[in-house]
Amino acid sequence: MSAGVSATVAIRRLDGSARASLLAHLLALSVTDRWLRFGRTVSPTSIASYVDRIDFGRDAILGIHDDGDLLVGMAHAAFDTDPAEVALSVLPAYRGRALGKLLFASAVAQAARRGVARLYMQFLSSNTPVLRIAERFGMDLRVRGRDVEAHLDFAMQHRKQIGATTEINVLQTPDSIVS
Ligand SMILES: CC(C)(COP(=O)(O)OP(=O)(O)OC[C@H]1O[C@@H](n2cnc3c(N)ncnc32)[C@H](O)[C@@H]1OP(=O)(O)O)[C@@H](O)C(=O)NCCC(=O)NCCS
Numbered sequence: 001m002s003a004g005v006s007a008t009v010a011i012r013r014l015d016g017s018a019r020a021s022l023l024a025h026l027l028a029l030s031v032t033d034r035w036l037r038f039g040r041t042v043s044p045t046s047i048a049s050y051v052d053r054i055d056f057g058r059d060a061i062l063g064i065h066d067d068g069d070l071l072v073g074m075a076h077a078a079f080d081t082d083p084a085e086v087a088l089s090v091l092p093a094y095r096g097r098a099l100g101k102l103l104f105a106s107a108v109a110q111a112a113r114r115g116v117a118r119l120y121m122q123f124l125s126s127n128t129p130v131l132r133i134a135e136r137f138g139m140d141l142r143v144r145g146r147d148v149e150a151h152l153d154f155a156m157q158h159r160k161q162i163g164a165t166t167e168i169n170v171l172q173t174p175d176s177i178v179s
Contacts, residue, residue, distance in 0.1 A: 011106045014061040023051045025071040036127055037089045060110035064099055075103035077110050083118035084111055104133050119152045
């Protein structure tokens with residue numbers, strides 16, 4: 001992997017001390033990407049409110065940093081609903097390097113640790129990268145107008161899906177929770 005992210009990728013579970021870097025990451029996304037990420041138009045104030053309200057004890061916030069301290073990718077697995085909801089974002093300069101797949105795999109692993117039975121993601125049907133991730137993980141796709149709801153019956157499928165990502169080399173560090 002070139003330019004800024006090590007060939008060995010560490011995914012860290014983030015805590016409340018990461019709120020500022022999460023906000024910076026989300027504000028670095030274009031207006032279109034924010035719309036894709038949140039499913040609606042979101043102002044910087046709304047994003048700040050979203051970050052402030054994240055419950056790091058309940059949910060899993062997974063992050064990938066570059067070789068410095070820049071948060072280049074994140075996943076939010078929200079465990080307040082059944083099914084649990086996962087949302088992903090990767091900064092444009094770092095896309096197409098399997099970071100999105102790796103973040104999703106880690107969210108699935110987090111769900112496994114919590115005994116969560118089902119996950120879903122919601123996205124526009126035109127959002128090819130996240131659609132590819134959903135397909136790769138064998139999610140059940142339900143089209144609702146322009147949107148797709150992708151469901152993963154975790155109890156049935158997580159072992160197979162995690163196995164599908166074994167080509168990704170993951171570094172485990174003591175303060176990390178990594179798939
Ligand atoms: C969705 C997103 C997180 C994917 O991040 P990423 O790191 O580029 O994802 P990956 O590199 O793991 O690629 C995932 C798949 O999409 C494909 N892909 C990546 N970029 C693509 C593009 N521009 N066009 C078509 N396919 C693309 C990859 O080839 C891969 O498919 P494969 O497994 O068949 O090879 C990123 O595009 C993003 O942040 N988008 C804006 C926010 C968003 O849409 N979030 C999803 C809604 S929750």
